[in-house]
Amino acid sequence: MSVYLVGAGPGDPGLITVRGLSLLRECDVVLYDRLVAPELVQQAPLRAVRIPRGSLSQEQINELLIGHGRAGFRVVRLKGGDPFVFGRGGEEALALADAGVPFEVVPGVSSLSAVPAAVDIPVTHRGIAAAVTAVAAHEPDRLDYPALARAPGTLVFFMGLAGLDRLAAGLIAAGKAAATPAAVVSSGTLPDQELVVGDLTEIAALATALEPPSLLVVGEVVRIAGRLGAAALRRVAMAA
Amino acid sequence: MSVYLVGAGPGDPGLITVRGLSLLRECDVVLYDRLVAPELVQQAPLRAVRIPRGSLSQEQINELLIGHGRAGFRVVRLKGGDPFVFGRGGEEALALADAGVPFEVVPGVSSLSAVPAAVDIPVTHRGIAAAVTAVAAHEPDRLDYPALARAPGTLVFFMGLAGLDRLAAGLIAAGKAAATPAAVVSSGTLPDQELVVGDLTEIAALATALEPPSLLVVGEVVRIAGRLGAAALRRVAMAA
Numbered sequence: 001m002s003v004y005l006v007g008a009g010p011g012d013p014g015l016i017t018v019r020g021l022s023l024l025r026e027c028d029v030v031l032y033d034r035l036v037a038p039e040l041v042q043q044a045p046l047r048a049v050r051i052p053r054g055s056l057s058q059e060q061i062n063e064l065l066i067g068h069g070r071a072g073f074r075v076v077r078l079k080g081g082d083p084f085v086f087g088r089g090g091e092e093a094l095a096l097a098d099a100g101v102p103f104e105v106v107p108g109v110s111s112l113s114a115v116p117a118a119v120d121i122p123v124t125h126r127g128i129a130a131a132v133t134a135v136a137a138h139e140p141d142r143l144d145y146p147a148l149a150r151a152p153g154t155l156v157f158f159m160g161l162a163g164l165d166r167l168a169a170g171l172i173a174a175g176k177a178a179a180t181p182a183a184v185v186s187s188g189t190l191p192d193q194e195l196v197v198g199d200l201t202e203i204a205a206l207a208t209a210l211e212p213p214s215l216l217v218v219g220e221v222v223r224i225a226g227r228l229g230a231a232a233l234r235r236v237a238m239a240a
Numbered sequence: 241m242s243v244y245l246v247g248a249g250p251g252d253p254g255l256i257t258v259r260g261l262s263l264l265r266e267c268d269v270v271l272y273d274r275l276v277a278p279e280l281v282q283q284a285p286l287r288a289v290r291i292p293r294g295s296l297s298q299e300q301i302n303e304l305l306i307g308h309g310r311a312g313f314r315v316v317r318l319k320g321g322d323p324f325v326f327g328r329g330g331e332e333a334l335a336l337a338d339a340g341v342p343f344e345v346v347p348g349v350s351s352l353s354a355v356p357a358a359v360d361i362p363v364t365h366r367g368i369a370a371a372v373t374a375v376a377a378h379e380p381d382r383l384d385y386p387a388l389a390r391a392p393g394t395l396v397f398f399m400g401l402a403g404l405d406r407l408a409a410g411l412i413a414a415g416k417a418a419a420t421p422a423a424v425v426s427s428g429t430l431p432d433q434e435l436v437v438g439d440l441t442e443i444a445a446l447a448t449a450l451e452p453p454s455l456l457v458v459g460e461v462v463r464i465a466g467r468l469g470a471a472a473l474r475r476v477a478m479a480a
Contacts, residue, residue, distance in 0.1 A: 002473060009257070010347070017349060018261055019254030083362075084353045085372070090362030090464055097468045104473040107250070107354035109257060113324045114347035122323075122330030124376065132325070133373040133391060136364065143392075150387045151373060224330055228337045233242060233344040 003065050003075040003096055005089050007082040007108015010118075011213075012189040013037040015109045020078075023106065028073035031064060035080040035213060044076070058088060062095035069101040080213075082110040086136050086158050110134075112156055115188030115215045119195045120228035128220050129153035137216070140166045145174035154219035161186075161214040165204035171218065172200055181222035186210040197222060243305050243315040243336055245329045247322040247348015250358075251453075252429040253277040255349045260318075263346065268313035271304060275320040275453055284316070298328060302335035309341040320453075322350040326376050326398050350374075352396055355428030355455045359435045360468040368460050369393035375400075377456070380407045385414035394459035401426075401454040405444035411458065412440055421462035426450040437462060 004023045009015035016024075021043060024030065030044045031051040041050060051064065061077075068075045083089025083105055096103040112134045113123045123132040131153030137143065137160030148155060149171050160167050164184070172178050182203040186194040196206040200218065207214075244263045249255035256264075261283060264270065270284045271291040281290060291304065301317075308315045323329025323345055336343040352374045353363045363372040371393030377383065377400030388395060389411050400407050401424070412418050422443040426434040436446040440458065447454075 007349075012259070014259035014262070015257045015347060017249070017255045017257055019252070021258055022254070082349070082353050082357075084357050084364065086364050088366060089357075090365040090461075093360075093362070093468050093472070094464070097472070102473050105357045105360075107255060107349050107357050109247075109322070109347050109349055110353060112352070113322050113350060117322075117324050117329075117345045117347050120333075120345075122333070124324065124326050124374075125330040126328060131373060131375040133371060134364075135371040135392070147387075147390045147392055151391055152375070152384045152387055221330075224334070228333050232333070232337070233342050 003069040003077060003101055003103040004106055005077045005079065005083045005092055005103060006106040007087070008036045008040055008078050008080055009109040010081055010111040010114040010189045011035065011037065011187065013039040015114065015189065016040060017106065017108060020106045020108065024076050024078065026074060027076040029068045029075045030078055031061065031075070032078040033080050036078050040078065058091060062092060065092060065096060066099045066101055069096065082108045085110040085112060085134065111158070111188060111215055115185050116156070116217050118189045118193060119183065119185050120225040120232050121183060121217055121221055122224060123154045123156060123217070123221060125221050125224060132156060134158065137163065137167055140170065143167070143170060145170040149174035149176040154217065154221050157216040160216050161207065161210060161212050164207055164216065167216070168200045168204050176200060180218055181220065183217045183222045183225070184210055184214055186212070186214045188215060243309040243317060243341055243343040244346055245317045245319065245323045245332055245343060246346040247327070248276045248280055248318050248320055249349040250321055250351040250354040250429045251275070251277065251427065253279040255354065255429065256280060257346065257348060260346045260348065264316050264318065266314060267316040269308045269315045270318055271301065271315070272318040273320050276318050280318065298331060302332060305332060305336060306339045306341055309336065322348045325350040325352060325374065351398070351428060351455055355425050356396070356457050358429045358433060359423065359425050360465040360472050361423060361457055361461055362464060363394045363396060363457070363461060365461050365464060372396060374398065377403065377407055380410065383407070383410060385410040389414035389416040394457065394461050397456040400456050401447065401450060401452050404447055404456065407456070408440045408444050416440060420458055421460065423457045423462045423465070424450055424454055426452070426454045428455060437465070
């Protein structure tokens with residue numbers, strides 16, 4: 001019996017790992033997040049039990065993983081991005097460990113760099129950014145803006161769309177230059193991907209029409225996209 | 241003609257993406273870094289030209305990519321980890337864009353979270369770390385220690401093994417608690433993977449026998465490994 005916490009990648013089904021897809025194709029049970037590509041869920045065997053996360057609580061998910069694992073099934077927990085980058089993989093792993101159910105974490109391509117890459121932004125670049133900080137921004141009023149404004153390199157905010165105005169204002173108030181370039185990417189790596197680019201003072205107003213999931217990138221690396229755009233091949237979400 | 245900048249993942253050949261492997265299996269030319277798994281290079285067609293990076297300069301690599309791309313070949317530039325996380329992918333992309341050669345960036349699983357995951361450390365964890373900062377540490381005397389000591393969440397240093405003593409001392413001198421737990425992982429996700437764990441005052445002494453490539457993780461998330469270790473399945477580097 002074992003449970004596999006598998007990262008499905010940032011959206012494009014071709015960005016799952018070879019190991020993750022192999023486990024998915026041999027599983028008995030797959031429990032998958034809302035943002036996981038349907039093309040990936042279809043890769044599970046016909047006989048496999050498919051459980052959408054839907055409105056399940058984290059506690060209920062943990063219980064399902066433990067229960068199906070103990071029953072001797074090969075369980076794949078398919079999560080968007082990487083299980084350990086804002087994926088709550090650690091909580092599921094701890095629940096399994098406490099229950100004595102063997103598990104394996106199969107990392108995935110995180111949105112952290114893959115979503116900026118999809119709009120030609122490298123999150124690190126020699127001479128421009130030798131560091132990158134990824135931040136969970138679903139509670140923008142609880143962020144440590146003085147620390148973030150001073151962080152070296154690029155800032156990448158996950159789940160910050162709803163509070164984007166407060167987030168940008170918080171960074172500026174803490175000393176981040178108002179002219180710092182920023183980009184918001186919605187549905188990165190997917191066919192309905194959208195991008196807006198502006199400085200910190202205007203980015204929230206520019207992004208009002210965008211829908212989650214989104215990623216905010218703040219830093220000088222955003223300017224590189226303008227130099228790459230013409231030659232970069234656009235490719236989004238072909239089947240795995 | 242096109243050039244694909246493909247992330248090979250953190251070491252374990254099973255952690256390349258489905259899209260990356262597919263491109264590799266159809267390429268005419270593969271130019272690969274030293275740390276890319278030999279099992280992956282073997283996936284290129286028998287007729288493909290194989291170019292190890294060896295002692296090529298970045299300028300020479302750029303010229304080879306442009307030249308083979310212009311000659312009409314399908315070129316895969318296979319890079320360790322993710323091309324845009326300390327991978328110099330941005331420089332290669334800019335060189336291709338300036339030369340008018342079409343290219344695509346295929347993201348990979350970065351060591352940033354995959355290597356800590358291989359030793360049961362989630363780089364983010366609810367209630368413990370809501371942010372993670374990745375830093376290129378090959379020049380430890382040039383780091384902004386006050387900013388890093390204050391950064392929220394987990395710190396992950398790439399290429400810091402040679403200057404580990406200065407790095408840890410720099411963090412402590414800038415106010416990071418000396419008791420902060422730290423881990424150094426050498427050859428993460430590979431069969432010869434090694435791990436040492438200690439606090440910031442002792443980590444450099446503990447890691448003296450380790451060899452690059454290595455990753456240093458600093459933060460409370462390191463303690464989670466002790467709670468996960470017993471149930472986690474060890475798996476390293478099976479063939480893709």
